[in-house]
Amino acid sequence: MFERFTAKARQVVTGAQAVAVGDGEDTIRSEHLLTALYQVPDNLALMVLQGFSVRREDVAEDLERARTQGRMTPSDAEALASIGIDLDEVRRQIEEAFGPGALDRTRAAGSRGVRWPGGHIPFGKEAKKVLELALREALALGHNYIGCEHILLGMLHPETGTAGQVLRSRGLRQDAARIIVEELVRGRRAG
Numbered sequence: 001m002f003e004r005f006t007a008k009a010r011q012v013v014t015g016a017q018a019v020a021v022g023d024g025e026d027t028i029r030s031e032h033l034l035t036a037l038y039q040v041p042d043n044l045a046l047m048v049l050q051g052f053s054v055r056r057e058d059v060a061e062d063l064e065r066a067r068t069q070g071r072m073t074p075s076d077a078e079a080l081a082s083i084g085i086d087l088d089e090v091r092r093q094i095e096e097a098f099g100p101g102a103l104d105r106t107r108a109a110g111s112r113g114v115r116w117p118g119g120h121i122p123f124g125k126e127a128k129k130v131l132e133l134a135l136r137e138a139l140a141l142g143h144n145y146i147g148c149e150h151i152l153l154g155m156l157h158p159e160t161g162t163a164g165q166v167l168r169s170r171g172l173r174q175d176a177a178r179i180i181v182e183e184l185v186r187g188r189r190a191g
Contacts, residue, residue, distance in 0.1 A: 004135070006147045011040045013131075020121055023067075027124035030155060030163035031063050033131075043148035044188075048180050054170045062166040126161030130154040141182060149181045 005013065015036030020028045037045050038056045049055075069087050080087060123131070133154035138146045155163045156174035 004146045006145050008040050008043045009147050012036045012148055015039050027122055028127045029124045030126045030130050030161035034163035044184050045148040045152035048177050051180055052172045054172055066162050130160050133157045
């Protein structure tokens with residue numbers, strides 16, 4: 001399947017590996033693909049994101065918030081807040097009682113940083129799903145390649161993890177994004 005990826009889409013995949021390693025993670029997740037998508041200049045996915053006013057800085061903040069809140073998304077945090085649970089306050093109290101970074105020293109956090117042979121780490125379930133759905137999106141659009149735009153469309157499916165949740169919380173919808181992708185591809189072919 002990797003041979004179908006455009007050069008820029010390959011940069012996203014290899015960039016996701018670098019992001020995950022830099023974060024000390026033991027698997028590549030959907031949010032690593034999203035972060036890497038923003039690192040590849042002049043790709044169609046960025047045009048779609050710009051069209052929906054989904055700024056890199058805002059997404060980075062949402063992803064960091066989800067990471068520090070135990071992989072919770074903004075909608076999860078809002079749901080807890082609606083029943084009176086403030087995650088920032090919970091973290092503050094834990095760190096006050098057990099010291100700064102106490103949640104990072106838990107058994108669950110301790111599994112991070114596992115290194116695989118050659119520095120490569122595997123794709124997690126949700127990231128694999130994004131790439132599988134990117135292929136399906138490309139085929140559905142009649143494209144014989146997988147580009148950054150298809151990776152973005154793959155992220156917008158349900159069950160693709162934090163990246164999709166963050167994008168949907170920012171107002172990005174799959175059907176509308178697909179229409180924009182079709183128009184952009186048609187415009188590039190015509191130009």
